[in-house]
Amino acid sequence: MSEIKTQLVVLGAGPGGYSAAFRAADLGIETVIVDARDTLGGVCLNVGCIPSKALLHVAKVIDDAKDMASHGVEFGEPKIDLDKVRSWKDKVVGQLTKGLDGMSKMRKVKHVQGYGKFTGANELVAEDNDGNKTTIKFDHAIIAAGSEPVKLPFIPHDDERVIDSTGALEMKDIPEKMLVLGGGIIGLEMGTVYRALGSEVEVVEFLDQLVPAADKDVIKVYQKFVKDKFNVMLETKVTDVEAKDDGLYVSFEGKNAPKEPVRYDKVLVAVGRTPNGNRIDADKAGVKVTDKGFIEADKQLRTNVDHIHAIGDVIGQPMLAHKAVHEGHVAAEVIAGQKHYFDPRCIPSVAYTDPEIAWVGLTEKEAKEQGVNYEAATFPWAASGRAIASARTEGMTKLIFDKDSGRVIGGAIVGINAGEMLGEIGLAIEMGADAEDVALTIHAHPTLNESIGLASEIFEGSITDMP
Numbered sequence: 001m002s003e004i005k006t007q008l009v010v011l012g013a014g015p016g017g018y019s020a021a022f023r024a025a026d027l028g029i030e031t032v033i034v035d036a037r038d039t040l041g042g043v044c045l046n047v048g049c050i051p052s053k054a055l056l057h058v059a060k061v062i063d064d065a066k067d068m069a070s071h072g073v074e075f076g077e078p079k080i081d082l083d084k085v086r087s088w089k090d091k092v093v094g095q096l097t098k099g100l101d102g103m104s105k106m107r108k109v110k111h112v113q114g115y116g117k118f119t120g121a122n123e124l125v126a127e128d129n130d131g132n133k134t135t136i137k138f139d140h141a142i143i144a145a146g147s148e149p150v151k152l153p154f155i156p157h158d159d160e161r162v163i164d165s166t167g168a169l170e171m172k173d174i175p176e177k178m179l180v181l182g183g184g185i186i187g188l189e190m191g192t193v194y195r196a197l198g199s200e201v202e203v204v205e206f207l208d209q210l211v212p213a214a215d216k217d218v219i220k221v222y223q224k225f226v227k228d229k230f231n232v233m234l235e236t237k238v239t240d241v242e243a244k245d246d247g248l249y250v251s252f253e254g255k256n257a258p259k260e261p262v263r264y265d266k267v268l269v270a271v272g273r274t275p276n277g278n279r280i281d282a283d284k285a286g287v288k289v290t291d292k293g294f295i296e297a298d299k300q301l302r303t304n305v306d307h308i309h310a311i312g313d314v315i316g317q318p319m320l321a322h323k324a325v326h327e328g329h330v331a332a333e334v335i336a337g338q339k340h341y342f343d344p345r346c347i348p349s350v351a352y353t354d355p356e357i358a359w360v361g362l363t364e365k366e367a368k369e370q371g372v373n374y375e376a377a378t379f380p381w382a383a384s385g386r387a388i389a390s391a392r393t394e395g396m397t398k399l400i401f402d403k404d405s406g407r408v409i410g411g412a413i414v415g416i417n418a419g420e421m422l423g424e425i426g427l428a429i430e431m432g433a434d435a436e437d438v439a440l441t442i443h444a445h446p447t448l449n450e451s452i453g454l455a456s457e458i459f460e461g462s463i464t465d466m467p
């Protein structure tokens, strides 16, 4: 057993963990980062955000190439070499994890490969893949242990035809018929990939809309666009999955449930993620963990134990990489003695589906629930020159304004590049911009971003005070 003494240990090297470690090192704190994986980057870089986007890029090019036939350019049927698709995805991941490794070395952050568990309030032990143990004694710790896919008790998860997002990203084969269990972001993104590569994809969702966190009118645009691509069974639940030699037989219950069990080649379970708070012996350090496995942290990301902070998926929703990154920075700065807080007005959410679905700040649903005196303004892309020229008029830009102040308090975009466009709305919310500020900002023509300015003009009274 070897031993290391350090000022700061970061447990988990995902976007939260590595951002915290790098910021701490930049602030002169001696830092050790521990992760069970060989590479830095956590779920996001290794089996999440990045590999999924690499595959979604492939899917988009296939779909766009097919669509070109109606504009007079035919590319013919795509020939898919799955090994090459997989190596492209692995190369993207490799490039980024290698980059992180370089940044870590540059900052002299020590990387310990191993599964870490607390053994005391100032000590944890990491066990590597070969069973070797390292004791790490620390003054401060940041728990950034992330989350894992939720498993369902009635599903034979040990059957290799039942996969989670990590299994789906492995791209072992392209099943003829695949069920995506769960109509949230991760399920839809992976469904988009497999459909473009040739699978017949069906989606089952217990609630009455896909991506339940977003507004219904926004999701309606998406659902209408994909209705010929996926069979979507809303208000329906899976009650049983029976593994037989010739496939997985799935039984359903609910509004759109098929009467008899349906055979699938693969079932992708994407019903959410569960935090890893219960797996690190946090109690031995005196850190409280909720029944669900979350660790509670205050606005300075401090747990109930003063010198132990927690960030990212393990402290709660939204489970998103960019939230973890910002929390990581604040935690490191607080440990360095700075009076910083994690207190954003808004955190963006994006489904990188086709079309993309993106929202930030208050949704209309939330504005209603909170009794806000709001007004929503929507600009349909059927009136956007750029959308028409790109043959993608299905989109919509929606802004939510506080009616009293005229300030932008939320926004959603569904359409191509929605995720890239959303930044402007996030900035407007953070800066306290009102409808006039956005409407008077000259947006380049023809861009999809123009729709944000035009939605602001729709808001009543936005340009009445123009000089």
Ligand code: FAD
Pocket: 011, 012, 013, 014, 015, 016, 017, 034, 035, 036, 037, 041, 042, 043, 044, 045, 047, 048, 049, 050, 052, 114, 115, 116, 117, 144, 145, 146, 147, 165, 166, 186, 276, 279, 280, 311, 312, 313, 314, 319, 320, 321, 322, 323, 324, 352
């Ligand atoms: P994680 O990235 O979960 O990293 C935690 C790390 O801690 C892991 O590497 C794990 O091995 C390690 N660990 C845990 N316990 C221990 C232990 N005891 N000892 C040692 N190491 C340990 N988010 C977005 O913002 N945008 C996206 O497009 C997006 N796409 C996604 C696609 C998929 C398929 C998935 C699964 C997730 C996606 N997410 C996306 C979510 C995003 O990946 C997470 O929100 C983000 O990775 C959380 O970062 P984190 O730092 O909290 O922890």
